[in-house]
Amino acid sequence: MKLPEQMKRLGIIVLLFVVIVITRFFLLPETWISARPHQAAKVVREMAKPVQYAGMATCRECHADEYNTKLGGHHRTIGCENCHGPAAAHVANKDDKAATPPKHRDREFCLGCHGFVASRPNGFPQVDGQKHNVKKRCVSCHDPHDPVPPETPQDCGGCHGRIARIKAASTHAPLACTECHQVAEQHMTEPRSALPTKPAQRQACARCHDKASADPAAARSRVDFSSHGRSYVCWECHYAHLPEGTQ
């Protein structure tokens, strides 16, 4: 029996279709069709990349003394490799002198964090690098693993540099910080455990700025405290470290 020509052609088309389906779903590897195998391979490659920073826990295994000293001091949150640099190579081979983490002794290194920058958060200890014991290296007075000021700081500007500098340029420059803030002695050594107060009473400002206050000859702005902004404490509107009259 001879198949009609149309059936032959139809057969070829069906066969072609079957071949395509088999190729697509069974023969072609998934890497040709989907990105998923490539991505899985990338994850494996990414995970296999070498580590440069060994992590604080690794340093502790050999340098427990330094670690424990640091743990009790103000530098407790700082990882060892923050100052000493990546140490994975040192961990892998202790005897390799080239991989020994550096000990920074220069002032510039400490000033990278502790030099005064106005954008740093209020309360972060900062010094003026051009005034603070210029000839000395920081490590000659401060132990980097347990940094404590040799003397309890009395000048608030050591940690509140921006406020101190702004106040120095304002009409309030002659006033001591303690004129408005009560500061417990404990605040000097453990700053966050005893925060200074802010004036809770309008009386703090009224002493000088009330119309009826003493020394009427002194040049300063005065308001009638009985009618001016009654229910608010003054610093809720006025910035006492740089009062409006200054500029």
Next chain:
Amino acid sequence: MNKRDFLKDAILFFPAAGVLQALACKAEGKELSASATTGYDQAQHWYGMGVDVDKCIGCNRCVEACKAENHVPDEPYFFRTWIERYTIRAHGEVTVECISTKTPEQRLAEQSEPIDPSVLRTFFVPKLCNQCANPPCVQVCPVGATFQTKDGVVLVDETRCIGCRYCIQACPYGARYLNPYTRTADKCTFCYHRVTKNLLPACVEVCPTEARIFGDLKAKADRLVRFQRQNVISVLKPDLNTEPKVRYARLDGEVR
């Protein structure tokens, strides 16, 4: 070769090549899955980072650590993470500058500049890839080179990337750059090679003030989960619905 021969050969070639490729794939098939090699299960994690803006001192150590850990080019315009300084003046003028482009000497010289009393507020903001849960960069990649892993990290497969820069345009946070040496897109991976080994990302490891907190959002007890609970959290550009997994605390409204 005439057209008929060419088509015949082609029809034979593709399935044959496919069979070979499939066999090759089977041979190395076991290496392709991460959990099979290391026992690390991606599905158990969903990584994120917390940034406490009030703690950043702008020391730039995170940027240096990132560059050392991930071989980011030294030139000061390629970053996986960087620090911006926001300065807000009276009358609402806002200036933003990237302090990471400066040399340590330049940053040190800035310290002796006199204070500007017209500045109302100034602060540092660490930036990095937000590892969006809904990443626009993945959508636009024409070759599937960039993708999100099951633990929520967006990676770039450098062997697939064709360097078209489409993802760099699509990222609303400017977190990607074209690596001039590999000619492929590169970005923060949350130090994927570290976090999968239970180490912290390099930037978190070195941050002196704990301004950066790394964690697993799927974990029940985790520093990041705690951080989110204790602080008012904002993300960058929430209106874009990218659902960033870098969560900021005490973020000023001016920060974009």
